[in-house]
Amino acid sequence: MVVLQEVKSHYGKLNLFIDGEFVESESTDLHPVMNPARDEVIAEVPFSTKEEVEQAIKAGEEAFEKWKEIPMPTRIQYLYKLKQVVEEHFEEISRIITQNHGKIIDESRGEMRRLVENIETACSIAYTLAKGEQLDQIASGIDETLVREPLGVFAVIGPFNFPAMAPFWFIPHAIALGCTVVVKPSEITPVAMSWLFKVMEKVDLPPGVVNLVHGSKDVSQTLISHPDIKGVAFVGSTRVGSQVYRLAAEHGKRAIVQAGAKNFIVVMPDANLERTIPALLTSFYGNTGQRCLSGANLVAIGGIYEDLKSKFLEAASKLKLGYGLDETVEMGPVVTKRAKERILGYIEKGVEEGAKLILDGRNTKVEDYPNGYFIGPNIFDEVTPDMTIAKEEIFGPVASIIKVENLDEAIETINKSNYGNMACIFTSNGKWAREFRRGVQAGNIGVNIGIAAPMAFFPFAGWKNSFFGVLHGQIDCVDFFTDKKVVITRWW
Ligand code: NAD
Numbered sequence: 001m002v003v004l005q006e007v008k009s010h011y012g013k014l015n016l017f018i019d020g021e022f023v024e025s026e027s028t029d030l031h032p033v034m035n036p037a038r039d040e041v042i043a044e045v046p047f048s049t050k051e052e053v054e055q056a057i058k059a060g061e062e063a064f065e066k067w068k069e070i071p072m073p074t075r076i077q078y079l080y081k082l083k084q085v086v087e088e089h090f091e092e093i094s095r096i097i098t099q100n101h102g103k104i105i106d107e108s109r110g111e112m113r114r115l116v117e118n119i120e121t122a123c124s125i126a127y128t129l130a131k132g133e134q135l136d137q138i139a140s141g142i143d144e145t146l147v148r149e150p151l152g153v154f155a156v157i158g159p160f161n162f163p164a165m166a167p168f169w170f171i172p173h174a175i176a177l178g179c180t181v182v183v184k185p186s187e188i189t190p191v192a193m194s195w196l197f198k199v200m201e202k203v204d205l206p207p208g209v210v211n212l213v214h215g216s217k218d219v220s221q222t223l224i225s226h227p228d229i230k231g232v233a234f235v236g237s238t239r240v241g242s243q244v245y246r247l248a249a250e251h252g253k254r255a256i257v258q259a260g261a262k263n264f265i266v267v268m269p270d271a272n273l274e275r276t277i278p279a280l281l282t283s284f285y286g287n288t289g290q291r292c293l294s295g296a297n298l299v300a301i302g303g304i305y306e307d308l309k310s311k312f313l314e315a316a317s318k319l320k321l322g323y324g325l326d327e328t329v330e331m332g333p334v335v336t337k338r339a340k341e342r343i344l345g346y347i348e349k350g351v352e353e354g355a356k357l358i359l360d361g362r363n364t365k366v367e368d369y370p371n372g373y374f375i376g377p378n379i380f381d382e383v384t385p386d387m388t389i390a391k392e393e394i395f396g397p398v399a400s401i402i403k404v405e406n407l408d409e410a411i412e413t414i415n416k417s418n419y420g421n422m423a424c425i426f427t428s429n430g431k432w433a434r435e436f437r438r439g440v441q442a443g444n445i446g447v448n449i450g451i452a453a454p455m456a457f458f459p460f461a462g463w464k465n466s467f468f469g470v471l472h473g474q475i476d477c478v479d480f481f482t483d484k485k486v487v488i489t490r491w492w
Contacts, residue, residue, distance in 0.1 A: 020207025063208025283450030420463030
């Protein structure tokens with residue numbers, strides 16, 4: 001076993017970054033940050049005081065007045081530099097993500113690649129905006145022009161499962177457009193974002209353009225309700241997301257809220273199973289099932305059911321568990337002890353409600369990491385759509401096989417779900433794929449793809465309870481960070 005070296009074994013008490021400087025928090029509300037594979041403390045995160053959050057907002061507000069006046073091409077030069085320094089520290093940050101979150105190193109590298117793609121996409125914002133939004137002679141001697149202006153300071157609140165990438169669906173775009181940000185990462189996985197701020201320091205952005213605070217509910221609420229915050233970009237669960245959306249509305253703020261999921265993967269009778277099975281493994285067990293784009297319900301159509309079930313079961317039972325810094329490992333632990341208990345609770349519930357547990361990962365042990373929060377892959381068979389395990393987001397390595405007769409029944413089943421983040425179909429038939437794409441109520445659709453994650457130059461979609469708002473993350477947030485002015489001109 002060759003385990004890649006950890007960047008550090010302990011990162012100390014994490015600092016805040018306010019007005020261009022790292023500052024030690026005065027908070028006495030300290031929480032341990034864990035390595036879930038080893039059950040070891042790797043840092044302490046201080047939950048910022050109200051005064052510290054207000055200082056960060058003030059820094060953002062003051063910086064905004066100057067930052068928005070800097071020409072866009074100059075602002076974008078900072079992003080080129082940011083891309084360069086992030087690339088230089090790519091492997092280091094990937095290892096920190098694995099150490100704090102538990103996902104395997106290749107998944108952390110994938111997260112970092114997507115993060116960089118967001119910076120690259122933000123570098124092209126000038127082209128995105130240059131859409132010819134001027135019309136001459138809309139009336140005799142009158143021209144009309146649309147201009148966009150940056151709005152101010154924004155709060156960016158991240159989830160635990162993509163601690164580096166998810167906030168970067170917003171940060172580079174905000175910077176390019178002339179806005180400033182206060183970032184609050186998840187208190188469970190704050191180390192990667194703290195390290196990214198150390199890396200960002202090398203970019204020499206003017207003080208106050210990017211700020212970092214730590215904490216949980218209270219800090220988020222202080223940010224959202226503060227009069228100088230213009231809006232909130234949030235990624236997290238549906239329960240919290242709906243509260244965030246309400247609070248933002250109550251304070252007249254704009255909000256992008258990307259929330260939880262329960263994703264269906266449909267396998268048609270003509271699917272190429274040799275290719276489908278590896279895609280299913282990544283979809284259901286990649287990131288240990290802790291993705292908003294993880295497969296959760298596996299819908300088998302008609303005659304493929306037996307073959308699909310036996311091949312998926314065989315492949316899933318061979319997955320190698322361990323510490324994600326060992327490059328031979330295929331699945332890491334779940335993120336916390338609490339998450340493990342929650343997932344085990346759902347498995348109990350599935351058994352109680354009559355589903356058949358044909359792969360039981362509950363007691364899986366990893367010899368070298370006996371204290372890690374490991375759960376092996378689980379497969380439930382004979383699941384019906386009304387069961388709790390088929391309806392609620394488990395956010396762990398649990399697959400539920402639902403057998404249906406045909407595509408219409410599959411689409412009908414999917415559309416009864418409260419969520420609509422992703423839906424995928426595996427088939428060799430273009431007509432079925434098209435019917436599925438058109439009929440299914442979900443924002444991200446995969447055709448022979450197990451994780452339908454949009455590239456940075458597409459919006460990160462999501463329907464129903466998986467999303468609250470109008471504009472989505474990634475490229476869509478160009479509109480989010482700006483407001484429109486229409487100028488009607490007549491000269492005489
Ligand atoms: P979470 O909702 O528990 O926490 C998200 C963030 O909100 C954290 O920073 C947390 O500190 C903060 N928070 C906690 N309570 C709060 C409150 N009452 N008010 C305001 N902020 C509060 O989510 P999580 O467990 O960190 O992340 C996993 C969830 O995120 C899953 O449901 C997953 O599906 C979802 N997710 C969605 C997407 C997407 O794009 N749709 C992407 C990644 C993750």
